[in-house]
Amino acid sequence: MNIHSIEMEKACAFFKKQLINQEDDIIHTFFGKLNIEKKTIYAISSDYHWLLEYWSSGLYKKIGQRISSGIKTWDHMDAEHRCVLKKNNIKYKTDITKNYGNIVDILSVATARSLKDEDLLSLYSKKPIISSISSSIWCKFNIPTLPLKGIECPTRLKPIDIEVKHECFQFGNIKFTCKEMETIHWLLELNSFKEIAWKHQCSQTAERKRIDTIKAKLNCQGFSSSALFIALKDNGITASCLKDYIMPP
Incomplete structure (x- = not known):
């Protein structure tokens, strides 16, 4: 091919x-x-x-x-x-x-x-x-x-794992949903709104609303992205600490 x-x-x-x-x-x-x-x-x-x-x-x-x-x-x-x-x-x-x-x-x-x-x-x-x-x-x-025409493989692979009910992440008194944590993770890796929306398979408008929600939780709604990064750092949320969390592919 x-x-x-x-x-x-x-x-x-x-x-x-x-x-x-x-x-x-x-x-x-x-x-x-x-x-x-x-x-x-x-x-x-x-x-x-x-x-x-x-x-x-x-x-x-x-x-x-x-x-x-x-x-x-x-x-x-x-x-x-x-x-x-x-x-x-x-x-x-x-x-x-x-x-x-x-x-x-x-x-x-x-x-x-x-x-x-x-x-x-x-x-x-x-x-x-x-x-x-x-x-x-x-x-x-x-x-x-x-x-991948003509490939031979199982129709589905089920990994061996332990399932844990896990709906939010907490930093002090602030809680983020899994999707909000994914957005934060990608923001800290300097992905653009467009790239993050593509990863979430949603519109850029929906992704901006999610970021506004994150900003509101960090008391920096209406401020620039640099203010968001400062607020994340002040709350101990950094790229290095996020390596301790399992992010989806």
Whole structure:
């Protein structure tokens, strides 16, 4: 399948620029958000030509082998995966995968050396940030999903988890809903109103109302965004503290 497009090429180049501290040992970084039910995927790579190679070789049809949660290396994949690595002079490739029912996130890194436990922990901690950056770029460049025709995978993956009734977050006497916390999380990552509305799949008007509600709870309604950031910081709500909360993909 030929997936070449100018928009995708620009998106991949922009994605590469966001990975400012990418080590020399890292050959490329890929992130994909797969919808099992619809059999589509949002995809992006710091190496646009790798993305083209993956689809033109037909390897995408075997993506079902990569969707179970966990960490897996391509040297344990089938011969076709190893052949594509050899063709592209890649020694090691590692997937860090998490499934959320019908949605599967795949962070995949090609490297010049095998990864140690501390490397994997570092990459795993960066996955939510890379997911957020990727979503912003797909929105910015109007990147559509890619079809995954002919793939074989379960119609739905159910992760093993403990369900907890969790409807709000509390900071002192201030309570925020889950969606308000998501908005705060993305605001602190400097996403625009448009990008946050896209993530929530709602109108910009609805998202602005949600932000006004957040401001009202922080007693800074009617003030600028900088006043909101100051109010958040004064109440101990920072980007670093939000890493302790589980944010949806």
